Amino acid sequence: MSRRAVFLDRDGVINQYNSDYVRVPSDFEFYPDAEEAFRVLGTLSVPIVIVTNQSGIGRGYTTKEIVDTIHAGMVKKVERWGATITSVEVCPHTPTDDCHCRKPADGLFTRAAEAHDLQLTGSFLVGDSWSDIVSARRSNLRAVRVRTGRGAEPLPVGVRAEVTVDGLFEAAQWIAEHWDTPPPRPASW
Numbered sequence: 001m002s003r004r005a006v007f008l009d010r011d012g013v014i015n016q017y018n019s020d021y022v023r024v025p026s027d028f029e030f031y032p033d034a035e036e037a038f039r040v041l042g043t044l045s046v047p048i049v050i051v052t053n054q055s056g057i058g059r060g061y062t063t064k065e066i067v068d069t070i071h072a073g074m075v076k077k078v079e080r081w082g083a084t085i086t087s088v089e090v091c092p093h094t095p096t097d098d099c100h101c102r103k104p105a106d107g108l109f110t111r112a113a114e115a116h117d118l119q120l121t122g123s124f125l126v127g128d129s130w131s132d133i134v135s136a137r138r139s140n141l142r143a144v145r146v147r148t149g150r151g152a153e154p155l156p157v158g159v160r161a162e163v164t165v166d167g168l169f170e171a172a173q174w175i176a177e178h179w180d181t182p183p184p185r186p187a188s189w
């Protein structure tokens with residue numbers, strides 16, 4: 001039976017948002033509450049999937065190899081904090097590549113779901129950008145928006161997260177509290 005999961009955006013959620021792209025490992029800086037957040041998520045014992053647009057690859061600002069190195073370090077650190085990242089799904093494309101994986105498209109979610117037998121409906125997403133929230137809604141995920149990163153930017157008309165919280169730690173707590181509660185009816189979002 002497929003399992004629900006927690007999907008996390010990366011930049012502006014787990015690590016500091018950098019409008020100039022995370023190009024090298026030293027650009028990657030965890031938010032101070034990341035450790036506590038992953039400790040909470042680890043207690044849930046559910047799959048954790050990172051879904052991240054990294055157009056810096058397609059733009060030539062960084063490479064897939066460097067991004068993989070950054071992610072290997074991230075996964076290792078998170079493991080030390082008591083949580084296991086099931087997979088890191090990366091879109092390397094630019095907006096003009098017209099791919100199916102760059103959020104707000106849903107390709108990163110469906111790819112992870114197929115590879116790891118995950119149920120998207122009723123899974124949770126934590127994101128800062130409008131594109132995270134739109135992609136989550138497309139796949140029937142419960143969207144938690146954080147105020148960090150690009151969290152202050154407006155959402156498209158008619159699009160709402162189920163809840164907005166200060167940061168990843170509060171998001172993890174909210175997910176832990178709501179994991180077994182049914183989602184609200186879409187009309188009330």
Ligand SMILES: [Mg+2]
Nearest residue numbers: 009011012128
């Ligand atoms: Mg982000």
Ligand SMILES: [Zn+2]
Nearest residue numbers: 091099101102
């Ligand atoms: Zn893509």
